Amino acid sequence: MTTPPDDCLARNEWICGAYLRTRRHILLDAVLQHLQLVTASVVIGLLVAVPLAVLARRMRRAAAPVLGVTTVLYTIPSLAMFSLLLPLYGLSATLVVTGLALYSLTLLVRNILAGLRAVPEETRQAALGMGYGPIRLLLTVELPLALPAAMAGLRIATVSSVSLVTVGAVVGFGGLGNLIYAGMNTYFKAQVLTASVLCVLIAVAADVLLLAVQRLATPWARARSR
Amino acid sequence: MRTLGDTWDWLTDPAHWAGDDGIGHRLQQHLVLTAVCLLVSCLIALPVALVLGHLGKGGALAVNLSNVGRAVPTFAVLVLLLLTPIGAWGDGPTVVALVLFAVPPLLTNAYVGMREVDPDVVRAARGMGMTGRQMLLHVELPLSLPMVLGGVRIAAVQLVATATIAALAGGGGLGRIITAGFNLASTPQVVAGAVLVAAFALAVEGIFEVVERLASRRAGGRR
Numbered sequence A: 001m002t003t004p005p006d007d008c009l010a011r012n013e014w015i016c017g018a019y020l021r022t023r024r025h026i027l028l029d030a031v032l033q034h035l036q037l038v039t040a041s042v043v044i045g046l047l048v049a050v051p052l053a054v055l056a057r058r059m060r061r062a063a064a065p066v067l068g069v070t071t072v073l074y075t076i077p078s079l080a081m082f083s084l085l086l087p088l089y090g091l092s093a094t095l096v097v098t099g100l101a102l103y104s105l106t107l108l109v110r111n112i113l114a115g116l117r118a119v120p121e122e123t124r125q126a127a128l129g130m131g132y133g134p135i136r137l138l139l140t141v142e143l144p145l146a147l148p149a150a151m152a153g154l155r156i157a158t159v160s161s162v163s164l165v166t167v168g169a170v171v172g173f174g175g176l177g178n179l180i181y182a183g184m185n186t187y188f189k190a191q192v193l194t195a196s197v198l199c200v201l202i203a204v205a206a207d208v209l210l211l212a213v214q215r216l217a218t219p220w221a222r223a224r225s226r
Numbered sequence B: 001m002r003t004l005g006d007t008w009d010w011l012t013d014p015a016h017w018a019g020d021d022g023i024g025h026r027l028q029q030h031l032v033l034t035a036v037c038l039l040v041s042c043l044i045a046l047p048v049a050l051v052l053g054h055l056g057k058g059g060a061l062a063v064n065l066s067n068v069g070r071a072v073p074t075f076a077v078l079v080l081l082l083l084t085p086i087g088a089w090g091d092g093p094t095v096v097a098l099v100l101f102a103v104p105p106l107l108t109n110a111y112v113g114m115r116e117v118d119p120d121v122v123r124a125a126r127g128m129g130m131t132g133r134q135m136l137l138h139v140e141l142p143l144s145l146p147m148v149l150g151g152v153r154i155a156a157v158q159l160v161a162t163a164t165i166a167a168l169a170g171g172g173g174l175g176r177i178i179t180a181g182f183n184l185a186s187t188p189q190v191v192a193g194a195v196l197v198a199a200f201a202l203a204v205e206g207i208f209e210v211v212e213r214l215a216s217r218r219a220g221g222r223r
Helices: A017-022 A024-058 A060-075 A078-084 A093-117 A121-129 A134-171 A176-186 A189-217 A219-225 B002-012 B023-055 B059-071 B074-083 B092-115 B119-127 B132-169 B175-183 B187-222
Strands: none
Touching: A017 A024, A017 A189, A024 A060, A024 A093, A024 A134, A024 A176, A024 A189, A060 A093, A060 B187, A078 A093, A078 A134, A078 B132, A078 B175, A078 B187, A093 A134, A121 A134, A134 A176, A134 A189, A134 B059, A134 B074, A134 B132, A134 B175, A176 A189, A176 B074, A189 A219, A189 B059, A189 B074, B002 B187, B023 B059, B023 B092, B023 B132, B023 B175, B023 B187, B059 B092, B074 B092, B074 B132, B092 B132, B119 B132, B132 B175, B132 B187, B175 B187
């Protein structure tokens, strides 16, 4: 008869190398699902937020309802948001992505609008005087100048989404949250700690990556601060 | 559309309002938990933020704490605490996790509010011979009150939202109606719970909106 192994898994320790070795594939799958959910939701949020912010900037009357509705959406707790969408999507990844995209929307619309509003009137007038049409003005002058504020919103939205995905575990699509949820029910300490730490690492990595993108995309901001 | 009708039926069934698992008791748990955590977080964060803001020190700490807070999943902290010895004291993990998440916005807003007080006003107060304590309480605090209140509002709404997640880890409160609904595979119950939580969060947001308007009207009248 073989004796049961006396390793950190059997002793249920918080930090466990054997866990990392044996569950590598589970962890990798969870990280991938986590990244997919966050990326999809932030990209969708961005695709909806830019036109909304431009609309709110161009039409004064649209600003209050756009900001009001997105703020109300942000107030709804994540567990409630996922549950409210349940009749629409059932237990699916779409549900989690939609919920997170709605949260990103608030942060993105607010920041993009603030950025657009901060474009100096003289700059706009100068572009108009040079014969720029409204679309060219928007694409080549206003949006690039709004980029730093928009990127700040994007960073907050991404970091928040990385942590909120975990709540998606309630419908089975929570990325690393699934492992935390399962670990909670079985008192599996190594799994809970490892998944939690990975969540934070993803959030920090995403933030640093977006900061680098921002610096590359706005070379004029660096030149000015020098 | 059928779900809407079923949800309404679930919500208006008196049997779902009574008892330990009923809406009434869950609402009360949610309210008490949120209020206690808000009070504890304010008692911890506000004195520290006001003193740091008055001295003009620790700004990086106040701002970075807030960013770190956003990156750490509440749910993960809750479960981690649950598996430590704290997990043995009933609502202990929930309270600790909630306070941890309410402190950063309180700290950041109060600190920023204190730093944004017009330096000329502070210098004038010092010139009039005010002590540091007098300046803090009678000049800086009243002027930074809108920002401080803004932080309390963010913290309160965040607490209502996060208290919901506590139900995933077996805690009480309104989230429990949602998780119980998931376990029973009862969509009407899940949606009814979500509607209740969302309404509660929006109500808290609304109450703070009114309080802030009243406070700013009073501040405006004094000028």
